[in-house]
Amino acid sequence: MSARNAVVAPAPHPADWLAPLRARDLLPDDAVAAFVVGSVARGWENSRSDFDIYVVTTEEWRTETSSDTLMPLDPPRVRSEVFYENSRRWEVTYWLESQIDQMLAKITWERYTSGVFAGEILSPREETTLARLAHCLPLLGIEWIEAKYEVLKQSAFRSIVVVRSLGFADDAAEDALGQLESGHLESAVLSARRALSHAVDALLESAGEYGSHMPKWRPNRFRAAAPEVLSFERYWELETMRGLDPDDPRPWVRSVLTTCQDIAMRVETS
Amino acid sequence: MTSGPRVPRRALGVRVRLVAGNLVLGVDAEGMELADVAKLIYESADGRNSVSDIAGIVAAEYGAEPEEVGEDVTEFLDELAASGVVEWVTEESPR
Structure with a gap:
């Protein structure tokens, strides 16, 4: 195999995914769940892939370093933190537990059969977030994750x-x-x-x-x-x-x- | 009517949904629901099977002789064609 075609193996995963978050004080005490999402959770990552982690909390995450992404939820945003470790970009997104519940409440069978255009029930980011419950790597609160995934499976998603x-x-x-x-x-x-x-x-x-x-x-x-x-x-x-x-x-x-x-x-x- | 050389094909642009095992063609009030043998005939109209091939498929599925079902299959395909959900790839050849 030529150098041009050589496959670069992704770096090994951290032994403790949450350690870099704890070291930076990015894991709040009220976290009810944390899980790796995206390509890494599917085993499809490459050496340039970000490490994406969702943290679910009961109180809204507030720091001076966080950035907001608008969401059609209450509150209408999620916050995220970005840092680098060993040349890897880590992005930690903080979801309120109530926001996850709001998204799950949008995909009931009643809503599905109400005549609402299916393409307008969820925003792309909401859809992606819920879908990630199906293929995530749990780090914290595995029972919480399994319970929400069960709700998703029973829903009209x-x-x-x-x-x-x-x-x-x-x-x-x-x-x-x-x-x-x-x-x-x-x-x-x-x-x-x-x-x-x-x-x-x-x-x-x-x-x-x-x-x-x-x-x-x-x-x-x-x-x-x-x-x-x-x-x-x-x-x-x-x-x-x-x-x-x-x-x-x-x-x-x-x-x-x-x-x-x-x-x-x-x-x-x- | 001959059932030899005619080859039907599901018309493109017709919205199809599989709902509780049945096919629903069209999504408005004019929607048509196909179940059982009607569904099988529509599914078999793939642009390669002739009418007689489809009669053979139906006969095999329902334990009948192709001659027994040929007329009904032809009639139903003509109805589907009249509704615009099936079109003829090959019409009857000159006799």
């Missing part, structure tokens, strides 16, 4: 994100067909790609592999879900547009849209 993604796939497919009819072939290709992305996301979400807002991990999520409906090889062939004839993209577009429809026919929605 899966149906909400699946229906949302299928709806987006339909919209993109309709765009692609219209663009084919009007001769806007390049745009039809892009719309078909978008339809494929959403349809595959729906397929993966139906298998509990969430994370549509981070498409860079779609191949990993696909391998983890291993759906019977579509092989990885076929998915990757479409994702990388291998069958596209630039002189006549119409067959490729129709093939992609057919795959999207095949997925929609096989993804159960409640």
Whole structure:
């Protein structure tokens, strides 16, 4: 293997994930849970990956060094701290326990069946946060984490994100067909790609592999879900547009849209 | 009506959902629900199976002879085509 192609193994994880936080006084006494999220929690990290940690507290985190991210919750923000250790960037995000409960309260079956557009029930960050309960590395409060994950599993979360993604796939497919009819072939290709992305996301979400807002991990999520409906090889062939004839993209577009429809026919929605 | 060379295909652009095991086509008040044999016929209309192939699929699934179900399959596919949810890739060949 040449140096250019050499795989750089990520540095080993800390033996005690919470030690760097304690050393910097970043772990409050009222923490009810702490867990590693993101690529590290999935085992997909690389040597440049951040270490992302969620800490759940009962009182709002307040320091002069924290930064705010706006959220559609009460209070309408989460705070985070960033530091570096051994050349790694660590980001610690502080969620109030009540904010987690507010997000879980948005994904009830009553809400899902109330006619609200599924894509508007959660913000992307809320969706990502809840999804991370499914694949996190618990550090503190494992019973709390398991209890919240159980609530998530019993909720309409899966149906909400699946229906949302299928709806987006339909919209993109309709765009692609219209663009084919009007001769806007390049745009039809892009719309078909978008339809494929959403349809595959729906397929993966139906298998509990969430994370549509981070498409860079779609191949990993696909391998983890291993759906019977579509092989990885076929998915990757479409994702990388291998069958596209630039002189006549119409067959490729129709093939992609057919795959999207095949997925929609096989993804159960409640 | 012949059931030989005609090849149906699910029309693209039709919204499809799998709800409690049944297929729902369209998402508005005009939605059509397909269960059991109707669902199987629609699923089998993939642009490769001819009408007679689909009759064979249905017959195999329900323990019948293709000749017994051929007419019903043809009729149903014609209904689906009239509704715009199926289109004909290959129409009847000249006799």
